[in-house]
Amino acid sequence: xxxxxxxACRREPVDVTPVWFMRQAGRYMAEYRxxxxxxxLLEICRQPELATEVTLQPVRALGVDAAIxxxxxxxxxxxxxxxxxxxxxEGPVIHEPVRDRAGVDxxxxxxxxxxxxxxxxxxxxxxxxxxxxxxxxxxxxxxxxLASYLIEGGKSRHFALTxxxxxxxxxxxxxxxxxxxxxxxxxxRAQVRAGAQAVQLFDSWVGExxxxxxxxxxxxxxxxxxxxxxxxxxxxxxxxTGTGALLELQREAGGTxxxxxxxxxLSQARTRLPGVALQGNLDPLLLxxxxxxxxxxxxxxxxxxxPEPGHIFNLGHGILPEMSPDACKFVVDQVHARxxx
Amino acid sequence: xxxxxxxACRREPVDVTPVWFMRQAGRYMAEYRxxxxxxxLLEICRQPELATEVTLQPVRALGVDAAIxxxxxxxxxxxxxxxxxxxxxEGPVIHEPVRDRAGVDxxxxxxxxxxxxxxxxxxxxxxxxxxxxxxxxxxxxxxxxLASYLIEGGKSRHFALTxxxxxxxxxxxxxxxxxxxxxxxxxxRAQVRAGAQAVQLFDSWVGExxxxxxxxxxxxxxxxxxxxxxxxxxxxxxxxTGTGALLELQREAGGTxxxxxxxxxLSQARTRLPGVALQGNLDPLLLxxxxxxxxxxxxxxxxxxxPEPGHIFNLGHGILPEMSPDACKFVVDQVHARxxx
Numbered sequence: 001x002x003x004x005x006x007x008a009c010r011r012e013p014v015d016v017t018p019v020w021f022m023r024q025a026g027r028y029m030a031e032y033r034x035x036x037x038x039x040x041l042l043e044i045c046r047q048p049e050l051a052t053e054v055t056l057q058p059v060r061a062l063g064v065d066a067a068i069x070x071x072x073x074x075x076x077x078x079x080x081x082x083x084x085x086x087x088x089x090e091g092p093v094i095h096e097p098v099r100d101r102a103g104v105d106x107x108x109x110x111x112x113x114x115x116x117x118x119x120x121x122x123x124x125x126x127x128x129x130x131x132x133x134x135x136x137x138x139x140x141x142x143x144x145x146l147a148s149y150l151i152e153g154g155k156s157r158h159f160a161l162t163x164x165x166x167x168x169x170x171x172x173x174x175x176x177x178x179x180x181x182x183x184x185x186x187x188x189r190a191q192v193r194a195g196a197q198a199v200q201l202f203d204s205w206v207g208e209x210x211x212x213x214x215x216x217x218x219x220x221x222x223x224x225x226x227x228x229x230x231x232x233x234x235x236x237x238x239x240x241t242g243t244g245a246l247l248e249l250q251r252e253a254g255g256t257x258x259x260x261x262x263x264x265x266l267s268q269a270r271t272r273l274p275g276v277a278l279q280g281n282l283d284p285l286l287l288x289x290x291x292x293x294x295x296x297x298x299x300x301x302x303x304x305x306x307p308e309p310g311h312i313f314n315l316g317h318g319i320l321p322e323m324s325p326d327a328c329k330f331v332v333d334q335v336h337a338r339x340x341x
Numbered sequence: 342x343x344x345x346x347x348x349a350c351r352r353e354p355v356d357v358t359p360v361w362f363m364r365q366a367g368r369y370m371a372e373y374r375x376x377x378x379x380x381x382l383l384e385i386c387r388q389p390e391l392a393t394e395v396t397l398q399p400v401r402a403l404g405v406d407a408a409i410x411x412x413x414x415x416x417x418x419x420x421x422x423x424x425x426x427x428x429x430x431e432g433p434v435i436h437e438p439v440r441d442r443a444g445v446d447x448x449x450x451x452x453x454x455x456x457x458x459x460x461x462x463x464x465x466x467x468x469x470x471x472x473x474x475x476x477x478x479x480x481x482x483x484x485x486x487l488a489s490y491l492i493e494g495g496k497s498r499h500f501a502l503t504x505x506x507x508x509x510x511x512x513x514x515x516x517x518x519x520x521x522x523x524x525x526x527x528x529x530r531a532q533v534r535a536g537a538q539a540v541q542l543f544d545s546w547v548g549e550x551x552x553x554x555x556x557x558x559x560x561x562x563x564x565x566x567x568x569x570x571x572x573x574x575x576x577x578x579x580x581x582t583g584t585g586a587l588l589e590l591q592r593e594a595g596g597t598x599x600x601x602x603x604x605x606x607l608s609q610a611r612t613r614l615p616g617v618a619l620q621g622n623l624d625p626l627l628l629x630x631x632x633x634x635x636x637x638x639x640x641x642x643x644x645x646x647x648p649e650p651g652h653i654f655n656l657g658h659g660i661l662p663e664m665s666p667d668a669c670k671f672v673v674d675q676v677h678a679r680x681x682x
Contacts, residue, residue, distance in 0.1 A: 158625075158626065158661060159626070160626055160629070160661065160663065163624065163626035163627075163629070164626065164629045164630070167626065167627055167629065167630035167631075167634055167635075167638075168629065168630055168631055168634070207583075207604070209604075210603045210604055210606070210624060211604075211606060212606075212641070213624070242548075242583055242604070244585040244586045244604075245585045245604045245605050245606075245609075262551040263548070263550075263551055263552075263583070263585070263586045264586050265551070265552060265553070265586075268586075283504065283551060283554070284499075285499065285500070285501055285504035285505065285508065286504075286508055288501070288504070288505045288508065288509065289505070289508035289509055290508075290509055293508055293509070294508075297508075300553070320499060320501065322501065
């Protein structure tokens with residue numbers, strides 16, 4: 001069943017639970033490392049043939065039920081006027097962090113076909129290569145997560161500068177998040193036009209916020225994106241980590257599917273989020289467990305999701321470089337071995 | 342009311358809500374930095390007069406309702422046979438990480454009066470200095486949090502090696518956590534004997550685990566500590582961060598007071614945790630907000646805790662070095678300005 005991923009997003013019956021992995025294209029695969037030996041991460045993102053090849057690697061090797069475009073959530077920052085690089089071992093470095101009104105004013109909205117043509121070209125190439133056999137997921141970072149990189153200048157532990165902006169300069173925050181949400185909206189729309197059959201919004205760090213802060217500072221901006229995306233008809237996966245206290249608000253913000261990390265049991269999420277599909281939620285570190293224990297824990301995730309339609313198996317967060325493709329393949333086979341209904 | 346902190350722990354009526362701050366003795370205070378300019382962190386911990394002085398600084402400057410012994414959760418590792426140091430800007434570095442049976446076997450149980458006499462001496466000194474005017478809290482790290490430092494060799498982002506031990510070598514894990522829980526139990530008991538009027542168990546990183554993992558790998562070890570501590574009659578605060586999905590299990594493990602971070606509203610925690618007192622839960626980054634907004638958010642925490650007895654005002658996690666003592670003092674005054682009942 002080529003479309004079991006899309007069917008599960010729409011909570012339609014499927015033969016077996018669909019499965020894919022966040023960061024399924026990446027350094028844990030020898031095929032990927034071979035390409036990275038010759039190209040930087042940003043070169044791969046900017047050359048549609050390379051992005052296509054890297055996107056296809058896990059589809060071939062693992063037999064996952066969805067391909068996810070190889071790209072980086074920070075790509076839109078460059079055409080907005082906020083260039084960055086990946087410093088060795090340190091993650092992204094934003095050259096000029098955005099911390100005041102002048103910085104926010106300088107950020108530009110852009111036409112995705114002009115600002116990020118290579119991403120859209122990769123989507124078109126991928127649709128041809130995948131040839132209707134595996135659905136293609138597009139994605140973007142959500143406003144809070146993107147803003148946190150822009151404000152902090154890179155990764156952060158306490159999100160101190162970001163929260164200071166929320167609490168001290170809420171108007172400035174809303175101006176920044178408003179620009180980002182409009183950029184993300186048009187970018188995801190363009191991905192759908194180019195052929196993405198589903199999209200995932202990564203609000204990876206939003207679990208740092210209290211529910212009250214989420215409601216005030218994040219929800220309106222995410223809703224701006226998702227309300228529009230849902231009119232395209234493609235499923236939208238709304239993902240975060242550490243979001244156990246935010247799930248109802250995330251659902252209110254939108255999404256066909258809500259991503260759940262390993263901290264919230266799927267059975268609990270089913271009760272709290274009626275009417276949406278769920279994606280998740282194996283702790284990625286279980287990929288390093290012995291096979292019999294891993295099998296047991298995969299089964300527990302499937303049990304917790306229950307027989308109700310609308311579950312996409314995934315990790316609670318991305319694959320790490322030290323993990324093994326064999327363990328990933330084992331999980332795919334384990335999930336597919338269990339017939340539904 | 343000198344004992345409003347202790348009364349709130351026992352859910353007895355108080356005149357105003359007691360307040361103290363995690364990491365209230367620390368680099369954000371000029372008085373502390375003056376001492377740190379001449380002594381390392383471990384020197385301060387090892388010299389009872391210095392530890393006493395540093396512990397008293399925020400009591401004098403802020404008017405908090407409890408003093409918390411200045412120490413580090415890692416102190417018991419050294420007498421266990423696992424020495425460490427604080428590398429500049431990098432946090433703790435364990436010289437020989439514990440990753441196999443031989444490493445666990447080498448760890449020793451120890452008599453606190455022999456292994457950490459300076460800590461107990463500091464407690465005795467502090468009780469004299471505080472002279473019944475402010476209660477003194479002792480503390481220790483919990484087995485999961487301590488084990489994660491031992492296994493990873495320092496701070497960790499994904500707790501990859503720790504989780505690998507849980508999932509791949511559960512017997513080894515339980516041997517390690519068992520030793521740690523016995524060390525922590527006797528260490529906290531000794532602190533109580535020396536004069537600590539309450540103790541806090543810091544399981545700072547346990548929110549990384551799913552509820553199923555917490556139940557299997559952590560709960561029995563925490564219960565070993567807390568069941569014994571509760572027979573001493575002093576209040577025990579059981580603290581973690583990111584624990585929204587674990588609160589009921591933490592309560593099952595024990596504690597007179599459960600620490601709540603800013604991600605879980607206190608009103609929700611009240612419903613989920615009947616019969617225990619709560620401590621929390623202002624996002625520490627709010628200390629960097631303008632005063633009127635900070636005041637509003639402090640009030641919201643008090644409102645969320647409600648009129649029921651049994652709330653100790655605190656942050657959801659520790660004060661950061663870049664925060665201002667004035668903001669902390671402002672919060673203390675704001676909390677104390679509101680009479681209860």
